[in-house]
Amino acid sequence: xxxxxxxxxxxxxxxxxxxxxxxxxxxxxxxxxxxxxxxxxxxxxxxxxxxxxxxxxxxxxxxxxxxxxxxxxxxxxxxxxxxxxxxxxxxxxxxxxxxxxxxxxxxxxxxxxxxxxxxxxxxxxxxxxxxxxxxxxxxxxxxxxxxxxxxxxxxxxxxxxxxxxxxxxxxxxxxxxxxxxxxxxxxxxxxxxxxxxxxxxxxxxxxxxxxxxxxxxxxxxxxxxxxxxxxxxxxxxxxxxxxxxxxxxxxxxxxxxxxxxxxx
Amino acid sequence: xxxxxxxxxxxxxxxxxxxxxxxxxxxxxxxxxxxxxxxxxxxxxxxxxxxxxxxxxxxxxxxxxxxxxxxxxxxxxxxxxxxxxxxxxxxxxxxxxxxxxxxxxxxxxxxxxxxxxxxxxxxxxxxxxxxxxxxxxxxxxxxxxxxxxxxxxxxxxxxxxxxxxxxxxxxxxxxxxxxxxxxxxxxxxxxxxxxxxxxxxxxxxxxxxxxxxxxxxxxxxxxxxxxxxxxxxxxxxxxxxxxxxxxxxxxxxxxxxxxxxxxxxxxxxxxxxxxxxxxxxxxxxxxxxxxxxxxxxxxxxxxxxxxxxxxxxxxxxxxxxxxxxxxxxxxxxxxxxxxxxxxxxxxxxxxxxxxxxxxxxxxxxxxxxxxxxxxxxxxxxxxxxxxxxxxxxxxxxxxxxxxxxxx
Ligand SMILES: Cc1cc2nc3c(=O)[nH]c(=O)nc-3n(C[C@H](O)[C@H](O)[C@H](O)COP(=O)(O)OP(=O)(O)OC[C@H]3O[C@@H](n4cnc5c(N)ncnc54)[C@H](O)[C@@H]3O)c2cc1C
Numbered sequence: 001x002x003x004x005x006x007x008x009x010x011x012x013x014x015x016x017x018x019x020x021x022x023x024x025x026x027x028x029x030x031x032x033x034x035x036x037x038x039x040x041x042x043x044x045x046x047x048x049x050x051x052x053x054x055x056x057x058x059x060x061x062x063x064x065x066x067x068x069x070x071x072x073x074x075x076x077x078x079x080x081x082x083x084x085x086x087x088x089x090x091x092x093x094x095x096x097x098x099x100x101x102x103x104x105x106x107x108x109x110x111x112x113x114x115x116x117x118x119x120x121x122x123x124x125x126x127x128x129x130x131x132x133x134x135x136x137x138x139x140x141x142x143x144x145x146x147x148x149x150x151x152x153x154x155x156x157x158x159x160x161x162x163x164x165x166x167x168x169x170x171x172x173x174x175x176x177x178x179x180x181x182x183x184x185x186x187x188x189x190x191x192x193x194x195x196x197x198x199x200x201x202x203x204x205x206x207x208x209x210x211x212x213x214x215x216x217x218x219x220x221x222x223x224x225x226x227x228x229x230x231x232x233x234x235x236x237x238x239x240x241x242x243x244x245x246x247x248x249x250x251x252x253x254x255x256x257x258x259x260x261x262x263x264x
Numbered sequence: 265x266x267x268x269x270x271x272x273x274x275x276x277x278x279x280x281x282x283x284x285x286x287x288x289x290x291x292x293x294x295x296x297x298x299x300x301x302x303x304x305x306x307x308x309x310x311x312x313x314x315x316x317x318x319x320x321x322x323x324x325x326x327x328x329x330x331x332x333x334x335x336x337x338x339x340x341x342x343x344x345x346x347x348x349x350x351x352x353x354x355x356x357x358x359x360x361x362x363x364x365x366x367x368x369x370x371x372x373x374x375x376x377x378x379x380x381x382x383x384x385x386x387x388x389x390x391x392x393x394x395x396x397x398x399x400x401x402x403x404x405x406x407x408x409x410x411x412x413x414x415x416x417x418x419x420x421x422x423x424x425x426x427x428x429x430x431x432x433x434x435x436x437x438x439x440x441x442x443x444x445x446x447x448x449x450x451x452x453x454x455x456x457x458x459x460x461x462x463x464x465x466x467x468x469x470x471x472x473x474x475x476x477x478x479x480x481x482x483x484x485x486x487x488x489x490x491x492x493x494x495x496x497x498x499x500x501x502x503x504x505x506x507x508x509x510x511x512x513x514x515x516x517x518x519x520x521x522x523x524x525x526x527x528x529x530x531x532x533x534x535x536x537x538x539x540x541x542x543x544x545x546x547x548x549x550x551x552x553x554x555x556x557x558x559x560x561x562x563x564x565x566x567x568x569x570x571x572x573x574x575x576x577x578x579x580x581x582x583x584x585x586x587x588x589x590x591x592x593x594x595x596x597x598x599x600x601x602x603x604x605x606x607x608x609x610x611x612x613x614x615x616x617x618x619x620x621x622x623x624x625x626x627x628x629x630x631x632x633x634x635x636x637x638x639x640x641x642x643x644x645x646x647x648x649x650x651x652x653x654x655x656x657x658x659x660x661x662x663x664x665x666x667x668x669x670x671x
Contacts, residue, residue, distance in 0.1 A: 021483055107483035112467040113451070117459040126423070126528040129452045145535060146420075149447045151542035154420060155532040162528075167447075198464065202490030204481055210470050213501050218508075227325040238625075240643045242632055249644035250654035253605070253626055254662070256642050257570070259397070260364060260624055262549040262603050263659065264536065264571050 011137065013045040014097040016088065016115075017053050017073075019061050020107040030064030033103030035173035037166045038065055041101050042174075044134055047071060052091065054084035057188045066184025067176030073184060076191040081199055085115065087191035089122045098161040099142075104130070110198060116165045123163070128156060131164035133171075347509040349407050352387030357438040358406075359429065360390060361448040364602055364623070365397035367404050370444045370500040375405040377472060377496075377503035378442050382407075386439065389516065391432060393417040393425055401513040405506030408516045420531040422449075426456045428522050433461060435518055438494075445469070445497035454497040465495040470502050539573040544590065547573035550601040550622075552592055554615075555579040556608015556629060559649050563607065566652045569659050575599065577609045593618035608648045611636030628652075 015038045020031030041049040050072075051065055057075040066073055076087045092100065105113035120127035132147040140160045145153045147169030219225040241249055257263045279290045295310045312322035356378045360371035367375075378388040387407040394417050401409055410432065416424045432438075443454035445468050458465040469479035472492050480499070481488040539547065551567045552575035553560070567574045576586035578593060592599055594614040604622040609615060611627075611634055619625060619639075627640035628651050637643040644651055 021485065023483060023485075026485060109482055110467075110488060111480075111482040112455075112465065114455055114458060114465070114467075117455045121459040127456075128529065129422075130447075143532070150546045150548045151537060152548070153535040153537055155535050156420070157530040157532055159528045198490070202488055204486045204488055207480060207485055207487045208478075210501070213504075216504075223324070238637070238640045238643060240632060240637060240645065242645045244644070244646070246646055246650035246654040247658070249628070249646055249651050250658045252642060253628075253644060253651075253655055254658045256624065256626060257549075257603065257605075260603050262572075263662075264534065 011045045012096055012098045013041040013049040013101065014092065014095060014099070015041045015049060015051050015101040017051055017062075017065050018103070018106045018108070019053075019055065019059055028059060028061040030061055030173075030176065031103055031107050032173070033105070033166060033168065033170075035065065035068070035176075036168070036170040037101035037103055038068055038070070039171050039173040040131070040134070040166060041099075042069065043171070044099070050074060050095070050097070052076065052088070054078045054087045054091075054191065056080070057186050062186065063181040063184065064176045066186075067178065067181030068174055069177075069180055070184060073186050075186055075188045077188055078191060078193060081109075081196055083194045083196040085118050085122070086194045088115075089119055090192060092119065092123060099134075100125075100161075100163045101131070102163065102165050104165040104167045109204075113165075116163050120163045126158050126162045128158055128162060128164040130167050130169060132166075132169045344403065344508060344510040347405075347407070347511050349385075349387040349512070352407070353385035354382075355387050355389050355408075355436045355438040356382045356440045356442065357389045357391055357429075357432060357436065358442045359450065359453060360392065361444050361446055361450045362392060362394075362396050362398070363448050365395065367398050367400065368444075368448070369505070370446055370448075370450075372404050372505035373500055373502055374442050374444055374498055376505040377498055378440075379405050379506060380503055381440055381442075381472065381492075388511070389432075389436065389438065391429065393421075393428070394419075402510050403506070405509070405511050406513045407511050408514050410516045410518065412522075414522070419533075420529075421527065422453055422456055423527040423529060425453055426460055427525070429453075429457050430460060431518055431520070431522050440492075441495045443495075443497050445499050451497060454495065458495050461495070463495045464493060465497050466490060466493050467497045469496050469498040472496065472498075472502070536571075539567070539571055542573050544573055544575060544592070544597045544599055547599065547601055549573065549603045549605075550575045550592070550599055551605045551607065552576060552609060553580050553586070553607050553648075554609030555583075556610075556648050557585070559652075560585050562649060562652055562656075566656055569656045570605075572605065573601075575604075577612075577615050606636050606640070607652065609636050610634045611639055 017034040017038065018031050020029045021027065022029050038051060047069065051070050052074045053062055054076040055078050057077060062073060076091055078084050078087055100119070102116045105111045116127055128144055128146060130147040131144055132153060133145040135143040135145060137160065142158050142160055142162065144156050144158060146156050147167060148154055219228055241252055275290050278284045278286050281287060296304060296306045299305045312320050315321040358374055358378045360367055360374065362371070375388060382388050388405060389408040389410055390401065390406040391410045393412050412428055441457065444450035445454065454465060466477045466479050469477045471478040475492050477490060477492040477496060479488050544550065549572045551570055551572035553563045554577035557563050557580065574586070574590055575592040576590045578591055578596065580586050581588055581591045591597065592615060594617045596618060598618050598621065600621045602623045604619050605626045607628045616635065616639055625640045627636045627643040628648050629637060629643065629645060630647065632645045
């Protein structure tokens with residue numbers, strides 16, 4: 001579906017980006033979902049969109065976002081393991097953003113996915129989770145499509161300004177080009193630093209493989225165990241309609257489909 | 265059924281008379297009994313049955329039931345012991361996803377985890393929104409159930425639901441909140457609740473033991489170990505589901521009614537998506553055709569009317585009626601559909617493997633004895649073309665009726 005033509009270039013869109021990690025090598029890169037958020041912002045507001053990162057400005061991976069065709073990336077200087085929430089909310093309160101885009105969870109650190117929710121709580125804005133597309137915006141009301149599991153979409157109406165997090169259903173991010181990435185500008189501002197309480201009590205460790213769930217067979221006798229080991233897909237229990245006319249059969253199927261709510 | 269032993273003198277007479285044509289069928293199939301001397305006797309000739317090609321087969325899996333003349337009542341379902349919590353010392357609140365109105369396996373794992381945290385003193389409270397179709401709350405491990413049926417909770421209403429949960433928090437002060445960290449709403453609701461309660465949740469938790477929780481962090485390369493917080497968003501298989509006890513599932517009420525304020529997000533309903541574009545592994549509703557489908561254009565038309573994603577058995581693919589990427593099964597795609605409608609598919613093991621994760625299976629087949637019918641929740645025996653046509657007509661009639669109602 002093509003979005004109806006609309007003038008969203010005047011829209012003030014801010015995308016919050018973080019540093020990602022390559023899934024196998026673990027090397028820093030632009031984060032996948034954050035890049036999708038930037039892509040969505042670029043489609044909505046063009047080059048006028050703002051991109052903000054709270055963290056270390058010397059991180060080379062930040063240039064990955066600049067390579068998408070953004071002139072400038074704003075960095076709020078924060079040390080590692082600081083709680084960036086306060087720096088970001090201070091910054092956003094002062095900006096006149098109407099739409100804030102974030103990924104749904106960071107690729108490094110805790111990655112709890114709480115940041116957009118906490119920002120929404122602090123700013124008092126509504127939050128849309130899993131934004132897939134902004135259809136139109138009129139009179140401060142946005143019509144957006146939300147991505148649901150199993151490839152489904154839901155249409156929502158939200159009051160501006162709002163926060164939206166994107167996941168892998170949002171449009172794929174464009175490639176990052178080397179030239180623009182070099183030419184782009186990183187502007188650094190100092191911001192309040194607030195240490196993260198979490199790392200006082202918790203620690204990060206390399207992920208342990210999760211135990212596979214075993215098929216527990218609660219059989220009391222050998223015969224039962226044998227049966228459980230050799231039995232085919234559990235038979236019986238199903239309703240079988242024999243010798244009925246096609247209409248009756250269709251009616252029964254129709255009823256089950258309605259009960260399950262898969263017919264629209 | 266009463267346990268009075270009824271004798272059938274005629275059957276007994278036939279059983280004694282070896283020349284009677286019905287003699288063999290009337291043989292008592294008692295294969296083992298206790299003799300008067302207290303010794304166990306066995307009749308080796310009575311075991312087994314005659315297979316389809318006349319050879320005697322012995323099935324030791326226990327599936328074969330002796331077809332004795334004494335009709336036994338279907339064994340009454342064993343009652344699991346009831347777990348009773350009279351005066352709960354504390355509460356553990358679980359907010360299940362209820363995908364399709366039923367407890368998902370993720371929800372059941374979560375209830376299992378809740379019981380691990382509740383021990384014998386605490387009560388597990390399930391907070392359920394809107395209508396549901398679940399009737400197994402007791403065996404899934406729900407001690408108390410808080411059901412919000414107000415119309416405001418229908419559809420997508422996360423802001424109102426969080427307000428209701430905050431009320432629950434104020435009244436019950438649960439020791440833990442447990443939500444599934446899923447894309448079906450639990451992950452979102454849990455984070456919204458965390459933000460409004462100012463609790464720092466543990467997310468993607470896969471183990472809680474000894475007051476410590478372990479959850480995945482970042483992109484899954486690391487684990488975060490921390491003392492278990494009040495709010496836990498747990499991933500699937502975080503604990504074993506309840507299987508050995510029954511629970512009270514007692515309805516509970518909040519003291520004061522809730523009147524959630526107006527939401528800033530309005531649900532305008534689901535958007536029609538082209539089912540053909542949904543990856544088959546993710547599709548919710550699949551119409552799958554096999555060797556028993558004769559009219560493929562009718563099949564495609566049915567898929568369109570039903571709004572179902574198309575699938576196929578290997579034979580249908582090999583014969584060139586469907587593309588290879590539509591094959592369901594061991595060498596095709598393993599699907600996770602909630603409803604799987606199999607038309608003219610015999611249910612070979614390679615195919616059944618692929619639909620192991622499906623919830624409801626409907627079979628349309630000529631053969632009432634095929635394996636697909638054994639797997640299915642509903643089977644209609646008959647010609648696929650006739651049934652598909654009737655189904656299309658039925659749905660068209662329903663849609664037209666709907667349009668008339670709306671007008
Ligand atoms: C290594 C290996 C891997 C395989 N992998 C797969 C796999 O991934 N996926 C897969 O599907 N198969 C796989 N197979 C093939 C599998 O074993 C079966 O051959 C295949 O699934 C059978 O397909 P079918 O049920 O469509 O056809 P059939 O077995 O021919 O069944 C047709 C069914 O349609 C019914 N029927 C006939 N006419 C009508 C009618 N008019 N109306 C209604 N019903 C009718 C019949 O009663 C029958 O039950 C694999 C096989 C091997 C050896």
